Amino acid sequence: MSFADETSMAKMGAKKQKQKTTKNGGMFDPMSVTWLEKHDEFVSGIWRKIPYNVGQVIATVATFLVGISINGDWVNLFVHIRKQFGYNSPALSNRTSYLSGYTLEDLKLQNFLTFWIPSCIISYSIYFGVGGFLHWYYYVRQRDKPEEWKCQPKKWLSPELERHEIILGSITLLFNFTVTAILACYLSNGGWSMVYYKLDEYGWLWLILQFPVVYVILDYEIYWIHRIFHFPFLYKHFHKLHHKYKQPTAFSVTAIHPVESVTIQVLVVLILFVIPLHWFPFYAVAIYNYYHGIIDHSGINFKAYWWQPWQPDAIFHDNHHQYFHVNFGFNLSIWDKIYGTHRVKDRVYRENTFYGRGKLISELNEAELQEEIELRDHENPLAYRSNTNENELSAVELKKLKLKK
Secondary structure (H helix, E strand, C coil): CCHHHHHHHHHHHHHHHHHHHHCCCCCCCCCCCCHHHHHHHHHHHHHCCCCHHHHHHHHHHHHHHHHHHHCCCHHHHHHHHHHHCCCCCCCCCCCCCEECCEECCCCCCCCCHHHHHHHHHHHHHHHHHHHHHHHHHHHHCCCCCHHHCECCCCCCCCHHHHHHHHHHHHHHHHHHHHHHHHHHHHHHCCCCCCEECCCCCCCHHHHHHHHHHHHHHHHHHHHHHHHHCCCHHHHHHCHHHHHHCCCCCHHHHCCCCHHHHHHHHHHHHHHHHCCCEEHHHHHHHHHHHHHHHHHHHCCECCCCCCCCCCCCCHHHHHHHHHHCCCCCCCCCCHHHHHHCCCCCCCEECCCCCCCCCCEEHHHCCHHHHHHHHHHHHCCCHHHCCCCCCCCCCCHHHHHHHHHCC
16 A cells, blocks of 8 residues: 555545544443543534633643552542641541552551552543543544645544554553552651751752752653663563554554563652652643643644753654654653654655664665665654744755666
């Protein structure tokens, strides 16, 4: 199948999906978060009356809420805020359960369900409820003019893949908030960690430095976790699932293998047991990361604000999904530049070219070169900082390449 045919079919699939969700009497899909799409005309009428800046604030808050529901970290925030003001977990139950010879009290996990059940209810409510608004805000209301906002305006996820990412994301969400509930319960019951609550316990300078230090450490750690999951064995058995979505959406952020998701979660929170950290800097950085995780997977040409010179634009990670083994970083691109895994113009990247180095474009045969030209043509120039496709091959470059064939 040619790329043109594939693009045409994707567009038809997107249109069919829109028609399908607006039909009355259709089968209800409990896994779909596209509920607001059925009320597009009504909601659009209301939305047009809302001032532009107010609408942006609403969308930002909604993205933030979905961000903290990804791992259920609102429950950790609740625990740390309580402990900040001197409250600890109340003794709700005197019953003891046993796990391989240890009581839940020994493991600091008594009353675990009082953390897990609310985490489950609230996380899923936000994911499906607020997620439905984000689906409408980002995709439905502007679907007819993708060239103005989409990183890959000529390409769309098929309806089957849209549903797949929502189902997979819902399953992974269960594992995510379970891990978070375990940590919240453990810390609430007085479990040991290096987290502290007195602001000046380790000095004011260290408190301030924690923001950039935690940011850099977590981003470096995530770069390597992500890159390692792109090694052939781990990619084929785990991470490949996430790369089914070559045109990612905001819901792709949780659509990863549960084993990979839990691995990332556990390794990220290890820092709380290694160096002394006040809870606020850590979770401020974590929430920032969750927010940008949604933005970077959105498939929308978001660009970093003037006060974020370190933050890659959304096209950086969109390129990662489009070209697989390249651009492994998330909130800093410097690691890719240091280790040679940053996308460069004279190389091509495919699912079978591992380790982030790609293949020289001069080594392509004529069919492969044509495929690469069409792939690059799918990128939206407006998604780049300069509003031009930095990787588009000029007529002179193409002529030189074709002369070599």
